[in-house]
Amino acid sequence: MRFFSIVLVTVVLQAVFMSYTIAEEPPKLTPEESTIASKQYQQYCSLCHGSERQGHVNDHAPSLKSQSLLESGFRELGLTIAYGRAGTPMAGYFEEIGGPLNREEVWRLVVWLEEQENFDPVELAHNTIDGDLSTGQTLYDQECSTCHGDKGEGINGPALGNSAMLSMTSDDFIKHAIENGRQGTDMPAFSAKLSADDINDLTAFIRSRATGWEVQKPVFREPPAxxxxxxxxxxxxxxxxxxxxxxxxxxxxxxxxxxxxxxxxxxxxxxxxxxxxxxxxxxxxxxxxxxxxxxxxxxxxxxxxxxxxxxxxxxxxxxxxxxxxxxxxxxxxxxxxxxxxxxxxxxxxxxxxxxxxxxxxxxxx
Ligand code: HEC
Ligand code: HEC
CATH class of the missing domain: 3.40.250.10 (Rhodanese-like domain)
Structure with missing residues (x-):
């Protein structure tokens, strides 16, 4: 059984890395696997994310139990734990960038985090979301900068201008967070306050910062001759x-x-x-x-x-x-x-x- 679960985790993990599909049914951990994951969580993560996964114990580390994160973030959780967010306190833990966790351990932690809460996974599309960047910027300055920083550097909310975060998340992941907020944290749900267009404008604006917070438009380059x-x-x-x-x-x-x-x-x-x-x-x-x-x-x-x-x-x-x-x-x-x-x-x-x-x-x- 244990071997079977490990194989499943590995298969899901490979699917996630290779084609970015989200497992329809996340594999279940055996009690032994759960115990190992729980110990590793306490050892490596609780310092900042809290022993109950509640977040904001140190360095404004986000909650790892909010429903909107867990239901939308199987792939994002894995990539973030593996590779971290350079320039923030969130380090990468994958052995390939210095460890200590191997691939199986990273994905076991993701499954474990998900198994601690009850929710139905939401299958997000991975489309590009279009929007008006200047409206997005105005809304950002009004509604978001107090917590996420004037330039997306992060204050009590995560650094939304972080290039690692932007490269590992899809537009729909960002939009889902804006619409639903993060339960149990300061991140409000904006779906009642802002229109669907506003939320698209914000999402497109945040995404456009992937090429630098100061840049208005991405600068396309000719591939080398x-x-x-x-x-x-x-x-x-x-x-x-x-x-x-x-x-x-x-x-x-x-x-x-x-x-x-x-x-x-x-x-x-x-x-x-x-x-x-x-x-x-x-x-x-x-x-x-x-x-x-x-x-x-x-x-x-x-x-x-x-x-x-x-x-x-x-x-x-x-x-x-x-x-x-x-x-x-x-x-x-x-x-x-x-x-x-x-x-x-x-x-x-x-x-x-x-x-x-x-x-x-x-x-x-
Ligand atoms: C030194 C403090 C610290 C430790 C230890 C730490 N983290 Fe983090 N983590 C952070 C911070 C800070 C962020 C947000 C970074 C940002 O601004 O984007 C974060 C972000 C994350 C995210 C993204 C959450 C989201 O809302 O998108 C995940 C997932 C995560 N950490 C998991 C873990 C796991 C699992 C461990 C243990 C293996 C761990 N972290 C250890 C500080 C930490
Ligand atoms: C009152 C403070 C506050 C305001 C205002 C706020 N946020 Fe947040 N936001 C947070 C916090 C705190 C988190 C991390 C939640 C957690 O702890 O899990 C967060 C998380 C997020 C995330 C998920 C990031 C990730 O790494 O997973 C996105 C995207 C986001 N906010 C976008 C926005 C946008 C866009 C606005 C404005 C429309 C906004 N937020 C306004 C506090 C805030």
Whole structure:
């Protein structure tokens, strides 16, 4: 039974990481698994979120028992516990970014948190919500800034301008929080006070801050030209030691980039993710393009290292990697931590037109 549950958790977890589907029926924990999760919660989380999960014990850590969070947040809970929110007191706990929790433990905690309360999961759509940004900003200044900060830096409410939070949540997750509030906390439900349009405007405004609180419109960039694919064309080849014959760590990649090694970086996430934030110098090659062959025609075939990343942390990257290997490419590697892991470790990412490190981004908020 225990083994069965672990398999289920792993399957759900993989589904969540790989395709962002929400489990129709969350797996049940055995009493033994519950005991372990409860102990781990007390050990790692209660300091800030409280021994009863009530929140706001330290650092204004949110409640982890409010119905509106639990019913909408299976995926968001897992990603937040795994990767944290860089620039806030919420650290990432996944072993791949320093631990101490492995994948099974992260998802066991999520299921445990959900099992402590009674609610029916709400299946949220994952659509883009359109709205008027300037109305959204006015409403934000009037209704939200006292708790979330003039620039979304967070006061007693979470930092809504935090790029980790924005990259791990969907528009519908944000909208659900605004409509329903967070029961048992200071976060009011706005569905009675504001119109549906107002709430869409606010959601779109908050989402638009993913490219920086000061930016009015996202600044779209041209992907690099084929002649710019190879970074540091005159540099030496990086000394990459693959783990499991396929993976390279963020530390090794950062080292290669800092030392101006010759390589190609491929970003296999969706194009909008690349536009929002990427690793400087990366070439967008989203996994959903069928025609990898023609897209790959400008990639070097002379053994230049090609490092591939996505956000899953690896499913889309491995998919593109397999295609490139089938096409005869040599020296391909997949970034082990993925983009979220890279960003959570504080390695530089590029937003809009400027290259900044995470810490700089946070100081700007
Ligand atoms: C040092 C204090 C601290 C510890 C310890 C901590 N957290 Fe947090 N956590 C926070 C803060 C602060 C936030 C809100 C960050 C922000 O501004 O977005 C947060 C956010 C979260 C969220 C997002 C909630 C939401 O409303 O979207 C989840 C889930 C979470 N933490 C789970 C955990 C779990 C599980 C643990 C233990 C493994 C843990 N945290 C340990 C401080 C902490
Ligand atoms: C009186 C203070 C207060 C006001 C006003 C307020 N919030 Fe909040 N908000 C909070 C708190 C506190 C939380 C965290 C709830 C918890 O502890 O679980 C929160 C949570 C949220 C979340 C979920 C964030 C996450 O990490 O899961 C969103 C989104 C949000 N608020 C948006 C808004 C918007 C938009 C407005 C204005 C229309 C607003 N809030 C007004 C206090 C407030």
């Amino acid at each position: 084929a002649s710019e694919y190879v970074l540091n064309p005159d540099g030496d080849s990086p000394q990459i030691e693959l783990q499991d014959g396929l993976y390279v760590s963020s530390f090794a990649l950062n080292d290669a980039l800092q030392n101006k090694r010759k390589l190609v970086l491929l970003d296999t996430r969706g194009m909008s993710s690349w536009q929002m934030a990427n690793i400087e110098g990366s070439v967008p090659l989203p996994y959903y393009y069928e025609d990898t062959e023609s897209l790959a025609k400008d990639l070097p075939r002379d053994g230049t290292w090609i490092v591939i990343y996505c956000n899953c942390p690896r499913a889309a990257a491995e998919h593109v990697n397999n295609k490139l290997v089938d096409l005869g490419f040599k020296n391909t590697a997949v970034l082990w931590e993925g983009f979220s892991g890279w960003a959570s470790l504080g390695f530089p990412i590029s937003l809009g037109k400027t290259t900044i490190t995470n810490m700089d981004a946070i100081e700007k908020l």
